[in-house]
Amino acid sequence: MRCAYVESQDPEEPLRGLRVGDLPDAGPPLPGWVRVTVRAAALNQHDLFSLRGVGLPVDRLPMILGTDAAGVLDDGTEVIVHSVVPSPAWQGEETLDPRRTLLSELHPGTLAEHVWVPARNVVPKDPALSWTQAASLPTAYLTAYRMLFDAAALRPGRTVLVQGAGGGVATAAIVLGRAAGLRVWVTSRSEARRALAVDIGAHDAFETGARLPEQVDAVVETVGAATWSHSLKALRPGGTVALAGATSGAMPPAELNRIFFRSLRVIGTTMGTRAQLEDLQGMLLATGARPVVDDVVPLDGVGGALARLAAGDMFGKLVVRPGA
Numbered sequence: 001m002r003c004a005y006v007e008s009q010d011p012e013e014p015l016r017g018l019r020v021g022d023l024p025d026a027g028p029p030l031p032g033w034v035r036v037t038v039r040a041a042a043l044n045q046h047d048l049f050s051l052r053g054v055g056l057p058v059d060r061l062p063m064i065l066g067t068d069a070a071g072v073l074d075d076g077t078e079v080i081v082h083s084v085v086p087s088p089a090w091q092g093e094e095t096l097d098p099r100r101t102l103l104s105e106l107h108p109g110t111l112a113e114h115v116w117v118p119a120r121n122v123v124p125k126d127p128a129l130s131w132t133q134a135a136s137l138p139t140a141y142l143t144a145y146r147m148l149f150d151a152a153a154l155r156p157g158r159t160v161l162v163q164g165a166g167g168g169v170a171t172a173a174i175v176l177g178r179a180a181g182l183r184v185w186v187t188s189r190s191e192a193r194r195a196l197a198v199d200i201g202a203h204d205a206f207e208t209g210a211r212l213p214e215q216v217d218a219v220v221e222t223v224g225a226a227t228w229s230h231s232l233k234a235l236r237p238g239g240t241v242a243l244a245g246a247t248s249g250a251m252p253p254a255e256l257n258r259i260f261f262r263s264l265r266v267i268g269t270t271m272g273t274r275a276q277l278e279d280l281q282g283m284l285l286a287t288g289a290r291p292v293v294d295d296v297v298p299l300d301g302v303g304g305a306l307a308r309l310a311a312g313d314m315f316g317k318l319v320v321r322p323g324a
């Protein structure tokens with residue numbers, strides 16, 4: 001089976017261990033898993049983490065990359081893959097299972113002709129979404145959906161600041177926030193990405209770290225160290241930082257005094273539930289909002305696309321078509 005996989009890991013030069021080639025299809029790891037023929041699979045920072053050796057032990061190599069996919073079940077049903085796989089005995093919400101994994105951490109990922117997933121981990125895909133749009137949902141859009149509407153519990157009319165406009169989660173937060181009636185402000189290091197952010201729905205765009213016209217109700221924070229202090233300063237008293245990533249570093253000064261003195265809430269969140277993935281698709285259908293896709297490449301183009309992701313040189317999702 002043709003796939004993109006981690007052959008070896010390098011924290012400094014992650015792409016050195018990437019291979020595109022053939023690996024055997026291992027088949028279903030447990031009863032009740034279903035096979036999805038992958039039509040499109042989106043890339044995420046998670047793929048670079050795996051190549052760097054973060055979250056993927058070396059004894060699991062070679063490991064097929066990819067957490068996101070849309071494709072077709074053997075019975076012809078078109079589906080979106082939910083990437084959060086709980087441990088077999090887990091009963092509660094899947095994101096809270098301490099032994100949960102994402103596809104490509106324990107079980108082979110989605111950058112392949114086929115992927116096996118538990119039967120409950122597929123959501124029927126509406127035909128109104130293209131394959132590339134649907135494949136963009138399971139990680140970046142689901143994470144942004146949960147940050148806005150669950151972690152930060154935002155309501156129409158509230159103001160949200162999205163840090164780092166070009167990222168997959170950030171562009172998702174802009175699109176979803178605008179569709180939900182929020183006032184959406186963004187920051188970016190790049191003038192071009194600030195302009196693109198406004199094009200896709202941001203009401204205003206600021207340089208990274210800039211003083212804002214007023215304080216905001218919530219911040220969507222995935223950049224980490226480079227923007228953390230600004231996120232805390234940007235919040236009104238009682239406001240919320242929804243935190244789902246730390247691309248630029250995870251150990252900034254915590255500024256605890258600012259958090260308690262101004263009654264800020266810091267809510268960490270990871271991915272989302274299958275039910276939230278269904279609700280996300282429903283929101284797109286109801287509002288007409290659609291994922292922002294930067295580029296679509298064949299499997300042989302994964303290396304180039306991951307290099308762009310590593311450099312932050314993209315605006316929206318980079319998507320792979322394994323069958324192309």
Ligand SMILES: NC(=O)c1ccc[n+]([C@@H]2O[C@H](COP(=O)([O-])OP(=O)(O)OC[C@H]3O[C@@H](n4cnc5c(N)ncnc54)[C@H](OP(=O)(O)O)[C@@H]3O)[C@@H](O)[C@H]2O)c1
Pocket residue numbers: 044045046139140143163164165166167168169170187188189190193208222223226227244245246247248269270271272309312
């Ligand atoms: N917890 C979860 O469930 C979950 C799910 C998805 C992603 N994540 C995490 O969320 C983070 C975002 O992922 P992503 O795929 O959306 O995008 P990403 O490629 O990490 O980029 C996010 C944005 O951060 C900004 N940025 C990066 N380095 C920076 C620096 N040194 N200084 C200032 N800004 C910087 C860039 O924006 P500008 O260049 O426009 O400023 C970039 O476009 C990652 O760390 C990822 O692991 C977590």
